[in-house]
Structures are given as structure tokens and as C-alpha cells.
Amino acid sequence: MLLIVGTIRLPPENLAAARSVMARMVELSRDEDGCLEYSYAEDVLESGLIHVKELWRDQPSLDRHFQSAHLSDWRAAWPALGIHGRNLKSYEVGEARET
Numbered sequence: 001m002l003l004i005v006g007t008i009r010l011p012p013e014n015l016a017a018a019r020s021v022m023a024r025m026v027e028l029s030r031d032e033d034g035c036l037e038y039s040y041a042e043d044v045l046e047s048g049l050i051h052v053k054e055l056w057r058d059q060p061s062l063d064r065h066f067q068s069a070h071l072s073d074w075r076a077a078w079p080a081l082g083i084h085g086r087n088l089k090s091y092e093v094g095e096a097r098e099t
Contacts, residue, residue: 002062004054006088010081012047018081028070034061052088
């Protein structure tokens with residue numbers, strides 16, 4: 001499995017406009033074959049900081065995601081929304097366990 005975690009940033013005044021675009025990205029990504037988890041979350045202390053968490057079954061699933069139309073649409077929306085500071089890392093992980 002591949003775990004992707006990190007952050008993106010946008011001007012706090014653009015959060016309202018970004019919510020519907022982010023919701024569409026999350027919904028369509030969750031519907032993809034091989035997507036086990038996909039979420040965005042606003043930081044409770046720093047307005048405009050969005051935490052990203054994705055879990056993919058395998059690299060081919062993630063590769064297909066990178067070629068999806070909704071990912072292209074999402075990235076095309078970044079300039080108008082002021083999205084910047086993308087900082088995502090990918091980790092290969094094993095099976096989850098309760099802690």
C-alpha cells in the first residue's frame with residue numbers, strides 16, 4: 001500500500017470557493033479503483049493550511065489516479081484559488097494495526 005500525506009496552502013479568503021472543488025476531487029478520487037482512503041482537512045490552528053491523506057492499494061492504482069481527468073481539473077483550478085506550497089510525501093506501508 002502507498003500512504004500519501006502532506007499539506008497544501010491557499011489564502012484563507014479562498015477557502016469557501018475551494019471547498020466545492022476539493023469536495024469534487026475527494027469524491028471522484030474515492031470512487032477510483034485502488035483508492036482506500038482520500039481526504040482533505042483544514043488545520044484547526046492555521047487558516048489556509050489543508051492536510052492531505054491518501055491511501056492507495058498499489059503503485060498502478062496511484063499511477064491511474066495521476067492520469068485522471070479530475071486530477072487535471074483540480075490542478076487547473078489551483079491558480080484561481082491561490083493554491084501553493086504543495087508538500088506531499090509518499091510512503092510504502094504494510095497492513096494497518098490498532099494502536
